[in-house]
Amino acid sequence: MEKNILFPKLNGFVHGGDYNPEQWLDRPDILEEDIRMMKKAGVNCVTLGVFSWSVYEPREGEFHLEWLKKIMDSLYENGIYTILATPSGARPAWLDKKYPEAMRVGKNGQRNHHGVRHNHCMSSPEYRKKTALIDNLLAEKFGQHPGLIMWHVSNELGGECYCPLCVERFQKYLADQFDHDIDKLNQAWWTTFWSHRYNDFDQVEPPFANGEGSIMGLNLEWRRFTTWNMNDFMNSEIKVLKEVTPDIPVTANFMMLYNGLDYRKMAPSLDVISWDSYPRYNNDYESFYETMTENAFHHAVMRGLKKDKPFMLMESAPGLVNWHPYNKVKRPGVHKLACMQAIACGSDTAQYFQWRKGRGSFEQYHGAVVDHLGKDDTRIFREVAEVGALLKKIAPAAGTLVKAKTALLFDWDNRWAIQDVKALSENTKNYEKTCIGIWKEFQKLGVEMDVVGSSDDLSDYKVVVAPMLYLLQSGTTENLQKFVKNGGQLLATYFTGYVDKDTLCYLGGFPGDGLAELFGVISEEIDTLYSSDRNSLCFPDGKKWTVYDYAEILRVQDAQILASYGTDFYEGSAALTVKEWESDTHTGENGRAYYIAARVAPEEMGSLFETMLADAGIAVKDLPGEVEYHQRQGEDTTYEFYLNHGKEKSLIKNVTGRNLLTGEDINETLSLAAYDVAVICKQS
Incomplete structure (x- = not known):
């Protein structure tokens, strides 16, 4: 490289x-x-x-x-x-x-x-x-x-600016987006609700504080x-x-x-x-x-x-x-x-x-x-x-790159749509927190994870996690299907595939736009839990994960059920599933589409992440609890970074190479003082 x-x-x-x-x-x-x-x-x-x-x-x-x-x-x-x-x-x-x-x-x-x-x-x-x-x-x-x-x-x-110049520009922008056809805008924004139909683009105003704020398509x-x-x-x-x-x-x-x-x-x-x-x-x-x-x-x-x-x-x-x-x-x-x-x-x-x-x-x-x-x-x-x-x-x-094999999908459009949607709880949507929490769990395993958009090329990755992918861009379904059918390991969560790019709900069940076939499940309902409510996600071996905030009730089509709910009227119904897809690339590595229907603390999901990584052939590292690890790659040299965020000395095993910061050759165990850093150079 x-x-x-x-x-x-x-x-x-x-x-x-x-x-x-x-x-x-x-x-x-x-x-x-x-x-x-x-x-x-x-x-x-x-x-x-x-x-x-x-x-x-x-x-x-x-x-x-x-x-x-x-x-x-x-x-x-x-x-x-x-x-x-x-x-x-x-x-x-x-x-x-x-x-x-x-x-x-x-x-x-x-x-x-x-x-x-x-x-x-x-x-x-x-x-x-x-x-x-x-x-x-x-x-x-x-x-x-x-x-x-x-x-x-x-x-x-x-x-943002709401001046007359920007308003006029916004109207021209909308006309271009909807092919100068106001009926397309009305359909996409469902403006017949509350009798909000427009006759012309010059009638559309931005969401002023004292104006129209009830049309999700307009806000987005x-x-x-x-x-x-x-x-x-x-x-x-x-x-x-x-x-x-x-x-x-x-x-x-x-x-x-x-x-x-x-x-x-x-x-x-x-x-x-x-x-x-x-x-x-x-x-x-x-x-x-x-x-x-x-x-x-x-x-x-x-x-x-x-x-x-x-x-x-x-x-x-x-x-x-x-x-x-x-x-x-x-x-x-x-x-x-x-x-x-x-x-x-x-x-x-x-x-x-x-x-x-x-x-x-x-x-x-x-x-x-x-x-x-x-x-x-x-x-x-x-x-x-x-x-x-x-x-x-x-x-x-300098000039070397981080080359991750795992990725987390994070879209600004999806973020905005979740912030604006009148559903779930206004206090616990936490899209950003959910994404960050999952990303951190991969970091704890010493696995580098990129953050990418749902329309980005996923061919360089072997594991992809798509938390709360509520809004689907044009082409998102095809991108995820291609990833799984090429042997990728994909995890989606509750609140996936509810609306299209204009925030119109899909008909025929969620996730829509063909994702129900990819995951082999349909969500019939989503239950919003009070802060005092708890459910559980139960595995056949007796292991349990705690469920809080949100729980979808699934109709399983052709997916395998890995865990079920432990209480409430949907006790025993599917909460975690996987559907296996034979690889289109003839590599012998089958793709898997996992779906977790409830919110679970990311730290409880570690065993699932490790399974996905193992199936993808990605090794995890044995890191002490407060040590952060990253790797940059050059043409014939790898640079491993270890950062100790703890207040005590840490010992990291299976480290070999020269510490560029001290000049010391490390053959097996790296001793890292509190708040210290090591950069290990390894020739390939």
Whole structure:
């Protein structure tokens, strides 16, 4: 497997983060000191210009970029490269005063005032013109700078706009989606209910706070439109940059499982995926291991958006953040673990927000490498410098990839539809929690699991889990059928295949669209349990799993019953089934379609997961309870990452290879101290 190096000039991993020298132009002594300390911390790249528009263009048409050139020159002369952002994430006051259409309109129909950030209308022609002008100027002035390695488009794109321009755009978007046939829309959205039929697309309004919110198809299509509109805006910026600098890669920093945009739709426009990670470390409601492995899930989500190259950790806090409910400082050792976890999961960067704390405004107390103290002998600075040194030791691993054989299906459309559906319980749907919980169980077994969409190619995987796949996209059934008939092991859960892409219920039983044949079962009812209710899933050998929240009552067609309900009026009826399919590939490996009809804690399902993995020929690892494991693969070298999130030393068996961080050769047992990391290099 060949490497895919993101930045050949760096010859290793990127280490750095957001740098805001425009806040310190009156302090040349500080700017000079910054470069000295960056070199000491092993920083080889910084991100400039994220929120610099009012300094670039303090008055309309008056541009000042000389300071940026001076900073980029100085950085490059000292071996530090630049990721240059477009400044569209926050606008200068003069722009909003002259072009008020650039400001968003909220769900209440009122236009926002100037302020904060991410407050622009994606549809505004004037704002697009002003953005294109400044982007083009930056590309022309700095596109050939030897220190420039990447464009960073805007910042944490998000939000929605209900202004007249966006409403009109939404109506045109709908007309295109439904072939300019309003009857198709009415049928898809079932608008005869409550007499909500439309006669023309110009009658359709977005789901205003005081307007139409009872049509699930409308609510879902508005979310899709918001992604489409934001993607179109992002592409308008990318187009300007690519016309001038076609060879400079482009990214945009995503935000965890951000609910407002479907990142799968935006990812193809970007050369590299990047995201911002801010877990609530050392909280009081879960173990540190649980916090860390949930963060690993989010890394896997981002990795799955573009699996053929490493992703980027664009932002993380070196110490604390200033916007959590409790802004707790990272404990000693956590920073190293967090950065190395990102690398282990497939990132080729460890980057921070921010390099130096600002003296005032909203993020004056947000963590940074350099505190208001301004010294390089602080604990946080030392830990950042330690990461810089570690990244140099494992530089050969840059460009390698995580190659998983198992996958979890997670769709934004499905997520939105579940959030909106008037069914089940408003308090316990927990789609995201369900997906994360299952993913973590595979992680505990030392099995890497990608997070993919239901329309993604599944041919590289041997085991696929599709939790709560309530909404089926066009082609989802065919994709899952092909996977199983090619020998794959598939698990689906309750609440699968209830509606089509427009949220219309399937007729003839759930799961619909042919999935009932694939699994050999039909769900006749779904029972929603109160928090005090419990049932059980009983196996023939006497083993029991506890059922809570949801339980479907199945009609079994031609599937094998593996477990049945233990109580209630559906006692003895099927709760876990499997249908075996002879492989179409003539490999002798039969596919299996498992269906679990009730919600069971993921940790109780471990034996089922192990059975599926064994049938797929995937080995599990014997890991101590709080050790996280990942593997990156190069052309002839494998890099195994072990991270100990526990407070005690761990001993990991069956480990062989050289620990790149210590230089030690490991022949059988790896001893890993609390909050420590090992990177084991193995030649194939």
